[in-house]
Amino acid sequence: MDAKIVPDTIEDIEIELLLEAVYQHFHYDFRHYARASIKRRLLHARSQLGYDSISAMQSDVLRDRTMLPRLLNYLTVQVSEMFRDPSYFRALREKVIPHLRTYASLKVWVAGCSNGEELYSLSILFREEGLAHKTMFYATDINPSALKAAEAGVYPLEQIRLFTANHQKSGGHSSLSDYYTAAYGRAVFDKSLRSQVVFSDHSLVTDAVFGEMHLISCRNVLIYFNRELQNRAVGLFRDSLARRGFLGLGSKESLRFSEHASAFSEFVGGEKIYQRTLP
Amino acid sequence: MTGRAVVIGASAGGVQALSQILPALPEGFPLPVLVVVHVPPRRDNALVELFAAKCRLGVKEAEDKESLRGGTIYFAPANYHLMVETDGAVALSSEEPVNHSRPAIDVLFETAADAFGPGLSAIVLTGANHDGAQGLKAVAAAGGMAIVEDPATAEVATMPSAALAACPSAIPMSYDQITTHLQELAAS
């Protein structure tokens, strides 16, 4: 790797130490996340939580139990939407689903599911395509409050217009309103959409393979990792996929720089959908 | 890695302004040039095609984790923040908009200031908002060269004026002065 051009500031050193402390004490490992973004978010946390320095914040993080969940909400990025990048979901629908139809039962892993938007999108898509009854979904994340929100499946009503437009563009052939009830400014998604979903705390950085998947959708998560972490996560996906299973990434993520690239072939290149090649 | 770079931020009127500057960069320009233009979300980056046809340098959309190279103009993709890591690699991020914008100029400038320090030249062009002001301040604080398009002649003066207010040491320049400055960078 190229050397740094500008020496570390005191702030950079404090950030390094905070991430080390969070790792040693809580086993959340952000040490090798893409640093520029982490730094911005930690500086934001420092000012919003009212600390003069990252070191002062670290002291509280280690001692005050209420601090870790708050810090996690800064260290992880929880920006998502249903049917985000509709063309990705359209490609799944038109190109991947025909292959998945041939299986008697299916396992789908939504890795880094955030508040559940992507999971519900897939759950709806699989229902529309008549595959829901034979599919088990695994929705994982490291942020406990995101997982809780994902299990609840409640979103602000303001977002529904965007979600609905995305769903239509993804080739949806039902109405999104069939799947939620609106109340008090919120859209509450139907719990039948998660009747075959296992939500669990799982880290792509520190945890292992837990099942054999036919489709893994991991979008806008690898972008926050450095290359080594990306390699680890992609290795995990390779080992988790059934023969000829599918891997979908975010629209600005790719396997091009990955050391495991040869284990996959491009399936829908423009949509970052890959297929596991035969070993 | 040259240890030097140019970053440019533009908003309303930005395509016109960039058309005065980017095509003037000579072949073999040794620095990478990173550009954030506020574009409506969810549109494919038409800027790359537009400027590839006009410029003598390579023009591309910045890709996550790629190493920056001199003589290349990198545009932020629509809907992603463009950042620079301290090892001189690109990082994209879909985190929250900053100043109602994603990509945001502040995000590019602040991270590039961290990465390049005194080796950075930053230019705030025309625009109708305040994005880039905090970023330019960070560039100057890190010892970089802070430039704004002269508010007197900018198509929309709000953005360069705000940057100048936040970063009084910034130098207002005409397009000619900006291109001359960039050519001097190439020669030095």
Ligand SMILES: C[S@@+](CC[C@H](N)C(=O)[O-])C[C@H]1O[C@@H](n2cnc3c(N)ncnc32)[C@H](O)[C@@H]1O
């Ligand atoms: C930007 S969201 C992506 C949400 C959704 N997949 C999408 O594309 O809209 C990134 C998610 O990755 C999660 N995440 C971060 N590090 C992780 C890790 N090591 N393992 C699993 N998930 C992680 C974050 O908590 C966050 O919920």
